[in-house]
Amino acid sequence: MVKLFRLLKPYTAYIFAIVALLFVQVMSDLYLPTLMADLVDIGIVNKDINYIIRIGSFMLLIAAGGTLCAIIAAFLSSKTAVGFGKIVREKLFSRVESFSLHEFDSFGTATLITRTTNDVTQIQNVSVMILTMMVTAPLTSIGGIVMALRQDTSLAWVLVVVIPILFSIIGVTLYKGLPLFKLMQEKLDKLNLVLRENLTGIRVIRAFNRIDKEKVRFDDANADLMNNAIKINLIMAALMPVMMLVMNLTSVALVWFGAIRIDSGDMQIGSLLAFIQYATQILFSLLMLVMLFIMIPRAEVSAVRINEVLETGLDIKDPETPVKADHAKGVVEFKDVSFRYPGADQPALSKITFTAKPGELVAIIGGTGSGKTTLINLITRFYDAENGCVLIDGTDVREMSQKALRAKIGFVPQKTVLFSGTVAENIRYGKQDATLEEIKHAADVAQATEFISELEKGFEYTIAQGGTNLSGGQKQRLSIARALVRKPEIYIFDDSFSALDFKTDAKLRAALRPEIAEATVFLIAQSVSTVRDADKIIVLDEGLIAGMGTHTELLNTCEVYRELVASQLSEEELR
The missing domain is CATH 3.40.50.300 (P-loop containing nucleotide triphosphate hydrolases)
Structure with a gap:
C-alpha cells in the first residue's frame, strides 16, 4: 500500500494542512477536561459565577475551534482520498490499455473490472481513515495519558491493566479476520465472473434452457461471498460490545477508586471527572485504531491486487527510439516467423514466409485452428513473433511505435x-x-x-x-x-462478410475494389468462394503454409486446398 501512497504527491499541501488541523483539534479536545476540572473545583465549589461564565465561555470557544478544524480536515481528507482514487483508477486504466492480449488473458476481464472499481474503492475508503485516525488516534492516546497523569498518578494503574487487554482483543480480531478479508476479494472476483458471463451470454443461456442451472451457479457464488461476509461481520459484531464492556468497566473502576481517593481527601471531584474523560478519550482512540486496523487488511489485499496490475511487465512495448518506415506504402513481409501461445505445447505458426504488396488482395484460408487469426494478430502486433520477424515497409514492427504501426492498418475483426x-x-x-x-x-x-x-x-x-x-x-x-x-495503407478483413446476404456481399465487394485498389489487403475466410478471386491465397494447415498462389495454381499444387475446395464447391462451380 505504501507504493500506492506515492501517488498522493499532488496532495502534499492538503496532507500537511490536514495534519495541522487535526493537531489543533486534538489539543482542544485534550484541553477541555482540564478546563472542566477547574470549572468544578474552583468555580462550582467556591460558587464563583464570574469564573464559571468566563471558563465556560472559553470552553465553548475552544470546542467551536476544534469542531471547525475537524470539519475542514474531514473535507480535505475526503477530497484527497477521492482524488487519490481517481489517480489510481487512471493509472490502472492506462496500464490495462497497454496490455497485450497475453496479459489480458492471464488476468481475465472480471478481475480487472473488480480491481479498477471495488479494490480502488477499498483503498480510497481506508485513505480517509488513515488521513484522520492515524493522526488523531495516536495523539489523543498519548496526550490523554499525559493529561490524565497530570490530574492524578495513582489511578494510572487502571489504564495499565486495561490497555493490554484492549491490545489482546485487537490482536485476536486481526488474527481471525485477516484471512477472511483476503478471501473476500477473490470471492467477489468469482461473483463478477459468473455475473458477466451470464449477462454477455444471455442468448445462449436462454436458447439452451440453462437459466435454472445458471441461477444455481450464481447462487453458489453469491452464497459463498455471503458466508464469508457473515464470518467477518460476526467477528466485527462481537468486537464492539466487548470494547464497550471494557470501556464501561474501566469507567466503573475509575469512579470506584476515585471516590475512595476523594473520600480520603487525596483527590478533588473535578480532577476525577477530568481523569474519567481522559480515560474515555484514550480508550476511544484505541477503538479508532481498531477500526483502522480492521479496514487496513482488506485494503492491503486490494493494494496488492492493484500493484499486480501496475507492476505487470509488458510483453509488447514501444522501443526507446522508434524507427519510421522509409516508404509509406504498406508492404508486409513475414520472414521465417514462428509463434507459440504461452503454455502451449505446439506452435500456432511455424516458419511463415511471404510478402504482400500494395494493390494485392491476399487471402488466408485454412481449417479451424490453423493459425489464420494468429497470423493477423502478428501484423497488428497484438502479439510478438517468437522467431523471425514481421516487416512493414522494410521495418520490423517491433522497432516501430504501436501508434504509428496501427495508424497504417484498417482492422475489421471477426467478432x-x-x-x-x-x-x-x-x-x-x-x-x-x-x-x-x-x-x-x-x-x-x-x-x-x-x-x-x-x-x-x-x-x-x-x-x-x-x-x-x-x-x-x-x-x-x-x-x-x-x-x-x-x-489506411493496409486493410485486414477477418471473416468480415459472414453475416451478409449474397446480394449485399456482392455489392459491397464491387464498391470496395476501387477504394482499396492501392492498399495491401488481407482477407481471412473459411469459404473458398470468398477467396477464389484473390491475387494470392495462403493456405494454412496446423500453423504451416501448405500452399501459396492463385486459385488455379493451388488446385494443381496443394492437396489441402483441393480438399477444402472439394468439401465446399460442386464440380459445376469449379469450372
Whole structure:
C-alpha cells in the first residue's frame, strides 16, 4: 500500500494542512477536561459565577475551534482520498490499455473490472481513515495519558491493566479476520465472473434452457461471498460490545477508586471527572485504531491486487527510439516467423514466409485452428513473433511505435465490436477528425447507408452498448465503414462478410475494389468462394503454409486446398 501512497504527491499541501488541523483539534479536545476540572473545583465549589461564565465561555470557544478544524480536515481528507482514487483508477486504466492480449488473458476481464472499481474503492475508503485516525488516534492516546497523569498518578494503574487487554482483543480480531478479508476479494472476483458471463451470454443461456442451472451457479457464488461476509461481520459484531464492556468497566473502576481517593481527601471531584474523560478519550482512540486496523487488511489485499496490475511487465512495448518506415506504402513481409501461445505445447505458426504488396488482395484460408487469426494478430502486433520477424515497409514492427504501426492498418475483426454512442461516432472511431462527408462515403461503400437512413435520426441514431439494437449484418457493415474511413495503407478483413446476404456481399465487394485498389489487403475466410478471386491465397494447415498462389495454381499444387475446395464447391462451380 505504501507504493500506492506515492501517488498522493499532488496532495502534499492538503496532507500537511490536514495534519495541522487535526493537531489543533486534538489539543482542544485534550484541553477541555482540564478546563472542566477547574470549572468544578474552583468555580462550582467556591460558587464563583464570574469564573464559571468566563471558563465556560472559553470552553465553548475552544470546542467551536476544534469542531471547525475537524470539519475542514474531514473535507480535505475526503477530497484527497477521492482524488487519490481517481489517480489510481487512471493509472490502472492506462496500464490495462497497454496490455497485450497475453496479459489480458492471464488476468481475465472480471478481475480487472473488480480491481479498477471495488479494490480502488477499498483503498480510497481506508485513505480517509488513515488521513484522520492515524493522526488523531495516536495523539489523543498519548496526550490523554499525559493529561490524565497530570490530574492524578495513582489511578494510572487502571489504564495499565486495561490497555493490554484492549491490545489482546485487537490482536485476536486481526488474527481471525485477516484471512477472511483476503478471501473476500477473490470471492467477489468469482461473483463478477459468473455475473458477466451470464449477462454477455444471455442468448445462449436462454436458447439452451440453462437459466435454472445458471441461477444455481450464481447462487453458489453469491452464497459463498455471503458466508464469508457473515464470518467477518460476526467477528466485527462481537468486537464492539466487548470494547464497550471494557470501556464501561474501566469507567466503573475509575469512579470506584476515585471516590475512595476523594473520600480520603487525596483527590478533588473535578480532577476525577477530568481523569474519567481522559480515560474515555484514550480508550476511544484505541477503538479508532481498531477500526483502522480492521479496514487496513482488506485494503492491503486490494493494494496488492492493484500493484499486480501496475507492476505487470509488458510483453509488447514501444522501443526507446522508434524507427519510421522509409516508404509509406504498406508492404508486409513475414520472414521465417514462428509463434507459440504461452503454455502451449505446439506452435500456432511455424516458419511463415511471404510478402504482400500494395494493390494485392491476399487471402488466408485454412481449417479451424490453423493459425489464420494468429497470423493477423502478428501484423497488428497484438502479439510478438517468437522467431523471425514481421516487416512493414522494410521495418520490423517491433522497432516501430504501436501508434504509428496501427495508424497504417484498417482492422475489421471477426467478432464485431461497436460502442455506445451514435452511428456517426462509431464510424468516426476509425478517424477522429473525419468529416460528415467522409463518414457518409464510408457508409456508402460499406452498403450501410440504406439501413442507416431508415433509422430514427439516421447517423445520429444511438447505438446501445455492444450494438444490441442492430442486426449482425448491420453491425458488420458499420465495422467495415469504420475501417474504410481511416483510409489506411493496409486493410485486414477477418471473416468480415459472414453475416451478409449474397446480394449485399456482392455489392459491397464491387464498391470496395476501387477504394482499396492501392492498399495491401488481407482477407481471412473459411469459404473458398470468398477467396477464389484473390491475387494470392495462403493456405494454412496446423500453423504451416501448405500452399501459396492463385486459385488455379493451388488446385494443381496443394492437396489441402483441393480438399477444402472439394468439401465446399460442386464440380459445376469449379469450372
